[in-house]
Amino acid sequence: MSQHAPPAVGTHPAEDAARPPIGSRSLLGRLLDQHLGVILLLPSALTFLVLLVFPLGYGIYTSFLQRHVLDPEGVWVGLANYAWLFSNAEFWHSLWLSSLWAGVAVGLQIILGTAVALILHQPFKGRSLVRGLVLFPYMMPVVSVILVWMLLYNALYGVLNWLLVQSGIVDAPIAWLSQPGSAFWAVVYVGVWKYFPFVVVIVLARLQVIPQDLYEAARIDGAGAIARFIDITLHQIKDVLLVIALLRTIFMFNNFEIIFLLTGGGPLRSTMTLPILVYEQAFGLYEMGRGSAIAVVMFLILIAVMTIYFAFLRKEQD
Amino acid sequence: MANVRIDRLHKEFRGPTGTVHALQELTLDIADGEFVSLVGPSGCGKSTALRIIAGLEVPSSGRILFGPRDITKLEPRDRNIAMVFQSYALYPHMTVRQNLEYGLRKRGIGKEERARKVAAIAPMLRLETMLERKPRQLSGGQRQRVALGRALIRDPEVFLLDEPLSNLDAKLRVHMRAELAALHQKLRTTMIYVTHDQLEAMTLSDRIVVMNHGVMQQVGTPEEIYSRPANRFVAEFIGTPSMNMIEGELRIEGGRPVFQGPGIAVPLPQAPPRMPATPQATLGVRPEDIALVPPDAPGAIRAKVTVSELAGAERYHFIELGSGSVILRTPATTVLRPGETVALGLDPARLHLFAGAGEDAAALR
Numbered sequence: 001m002s003q004h005a006p007p008a009v010g011t012h013p014a015e016d017a018a019r020p021p022i023g024s025r026s027l028l029g030r031l032l033d034q035h036l037g038v039i040l041l042l043p044s045a046l047t048f049l050v051l052l053v054f055p056l057g058y059g060i061y062t063s064f065l066q067r068h069v070l071d072p073e074g075v076w077v078g079l080a081n082y083a084w085l086f087s088n089a090e091f092w093h094s095l096w097l098s099s100l101w102a103g104v105a106v107g108l109q110i111i112l113g114t115a116v117a118l119i120l121h122q123p124f125k126g127r128s129l130v131r132g133l134v135l136f137p138y139m140m141p142v143v144s145v146i147l148v149w150m151l152l153y154n155a156l157y158g159v160l161n162w163l164l165v166q167s168g169i170v171d172a173p174i175a176w177l178s179q180p181g182s183a184f185w186a187v188v189y190v191g192v193w194k195y196f197p198f199v200v201v202i203v204l205a206r207l208q209v210i211p212q213d214l215y216e217a218a219r220i221d222g223a224g225a226i227a228r229f230i231d232i233t234l235h236q237i238k239d240v241l242l243v244i245a246l247l248r249t250i251f252m253f254n255n256f257e258i259i260f261l262l263t264g265g266g267p268l269r270s271t272m273t274l275p276i277l278v279y280e281q282a283f284g285l286y287e288m289g290r291g292s293a294i295a296v297v298m299f300l301i302l303i304a305v306m307t308i309y310f311a312f313l314r315k316e317q318d
Numbered sequence: 319m320a321n322v323r324i325d326r327l328h329k330e331f332r333g334p335t336g337t338v339h340a341l342q343e344l345t346l347d348i349a350d351g352e353f354v355s356l357v358g359p360s361g362c363g364k365s366t367a368l369r370i371i372a373g374l375e376v377p378s379s380g381r382i383l384f385g386p387r388d389i390t391k392l393e394p395r396d397r398n399i400a401m402v403f404q405s406y407a408l409y410p411h412m413t414v415r416q417n418l419e420y421g422l423r424k425r426g427i428g429k430e431e432r433a434r435k436v437a438a439i440a441p442m443l444r445l446e447t448m449l450e451r452k453p454r455q456l457s458g459g460q461r462q463r464v465a466l467g468r469a470l471i472r473d474p475e476v477f478l479l480d481e482p483l484s485n486l487d488a489k490l491r492v493h494m495r496a497e498l499a500a501l502h503q504k505l506r507t508t509m510i511y512v513t514h515d516q517l518e519a520m521t522l523s524d525r526i527v528v529m530n531h532g533v534m535q536q537v538g539t540p541e542e543i544y545s546r547p548a549n550r551f552v553a554e555f556i557g558t559p560s561m562n563m564i565e566g567e568l569r570i571e572g573g574r575p576v577f578q579g580p581g582i583a584v585p586l587p588q589a590p591p592r593m594p595a596t597p598q599a600t601l602g603v604r605p606e607d608i609a610l611v612p613p614d615a616p617g618a619i620r621a622k623v624t625v626s627e628l629a630g631a632e633r634y635h636f637i638e639l640g641s642g643s644v645i646l647r648t649p650a651t652t653v654l655r656p657g658e659t660v661a662l663g664l665d666p667a668r669l670h671l672f673a674g675a676g677e678d679a680a681a682l683r
Contacts, residue, residue, distance in 0.1 A: 213405050216394075216403070217401070217403060217409075219393070219394045220374075220394045220395065220421075221395070221420050221421035221468075221472075222395035222421055222425050223420075223424050227424060231409065235410075
């Protein structure tokens with residue numbers, strides 16, 4: 001990327017030659033000439049530092065402290081918080097749950113989103129309306145969505161249970177959100193439902209720019225519908241699916257509000273993913289240092305995911 | 319190998335703004351091994367016709383036969399055709415070899431047989447050194463050859479080409495045109511070629527089909543189309559610069575037919591066998607059929623030069639004639655100055671007379 005960045009004014013040899021001899025301009029003029037690029041970059045660079053680098057650095061620093069709400073100064077404990085973390089079964093349990101949550105939810109979002117995009121790519125009456133409606137879950141505020149789903153899942157008067165009992169599929173209502181076995185999957189389902197439209201939008205946009213000629217050439221070459229999907233569609237949308245997988249993984253791995261609002265991490269820690277564990281440590285037990293240490297580990301895991309992704313991408317492009 | 323019979327093929331598209339007749343009652347017999355071009359301006363129905371032959375579009379009515387076989391309702395894959403697209407439509411993630419093989423693979427042909435066929439086709443199109451490359455690593459001309467190879471390898475009964483040269487630059491286009499001609503000479507497969515470039519049609523084809531607004535205007539050899547255009551549209555579409563058209567009236571004066579244009583009168587060698595009902599007519603003369611003659615030559619028409627253009631080996635002179643303008647084509651050595659008055663002679667044997675003034679005005683002969 002760096003070679004594409006515009007060179008600072010005055011550093012370009014051709015411009016040096018065209019410039020009038022030194023001394024014919026004011027000092028301010030020359031200063032502007034030489035540092036205009038830096039001056040123009042400063043506002044965004046400062047914003048970046050204040051809003052991104054400082055909180056990140058502060059978070060990392062905090063992870064080396066034992067800091068309690070009663071002791072806001074904190075005591076330097078080095079790696080003690082990390083040592084506590086890695087020897088703690090709850091942390092490993094949450095790491096596993098987070099990975100499962102991100103992996104399963106993203107996988108299902110991609111499968112469902114791609115399938116819906118393929119359907120919405122076909123011409124049919126009312127397609128524009130349906131394309132708009134599909135965005136509905138994605139556009140709804142999370143809190144409203146969660147309230148609706150809590151109603152749907154409710155064991156006493158939930159619509160889902162009513163339907164299941166009425167149709168004779170189950171004998172008694174299921175307490176979806178209060179049983180360790182079902183709570184996790186109920187939460188995953190809401191996560192998929194809420195965010196699959198993101199996949200639909202991007203895949204649909206990509207589908208629309210696949211040259212029609214390719215499908216026609218394949219038809220003449222003798223490829224049936226399934227072969228055309230695998231040999232053309234899938235290869236054409238592969239790149240956006242990878243980008244989606246990365247973006248959604250980062251997003252879902254960090255996602256806090258869906259699980260927190262639906263189950264708060266329970267029952268019996270069965271939905272206690274890392275972001276909720278951070279919350280519990282930092283704001284439930286007031287252990288800021290431990291909370292920060294978990295957050296730093298999450299950050300490093302995501303950096304690792306991105307590194308693998310970009311290495312893979314580079315290999316693809318060669 | 320097969321002859322192709324196109325029988326009253328009709329295609330209409332129904333849209334919110336009404337029905338468009340893209341193709342109207344096209345009937346055409348193409349002999350086995352013949353090279354036939356469909357030529358015409360954008361929207362004339364030539365591509366629709368080709369796509370129906372390929373099976374990519376369903377005709378509204380009519381039939382297509384390959385030999386005795388009615389293929390109108392068959393899927394593209396069952397027609398034993400191959401098609402070359404304007405965009406080449408190479409599979410971007412596959413290597414040249416995989417692109418070439420794809421059609422064979424989908425037909426369940428084994429690995430060794432496929433490799434043998436690729437090895438046979440590659441030298442013909444000079445692709446041997448690039449078999450393991452991806453399409454995006456190839457130049458336009460190379461991609462074009464892969465597209466041809468992908469069609470050739472299947473050994474199809476009929477070869478369909480949809481503007482295959484129009485994405486190439488001018489020099490490469492001339493080169494690929496010659497390669498295509500050589501390929502047809504060698505293979506003698508029936509080829510149906512769609513182009514808007516009349517020069518491609520003229521140089522490549524055994525026969526040309528000129529189309530306009532979904533209707534076949536004329537079918538004939540390049541010579542026939544050029545020297546005996548059936549109507550004003552064909553006359554103007556084929557040839558560069560375009561045939562000069564002078565609108566006027568056809569009259570009999572003193573027992574002899576005369577074309578009376580704005581400010582000029584041209585005696586005609588003979589009256590058309592059947593005089594049209596109305597005198598309105600158009601006189602057509604090709605830029606090379608106008609000669610510079612001595613001012614005192616019989617029948618010489620005096621006119622003023624407005625502009626002269628040098629086009630390499632020849633010159634095009636724009637000349638005021640009556641109240642209109644004609645183009646005269648001469649060797650580059652003939653220099654005329656703007657403003658100069660010249661005497662023109664029209665070769666009476668090479669005049670074209672059309673009944674009426676519209677583009678569908680039929681030739682009178």
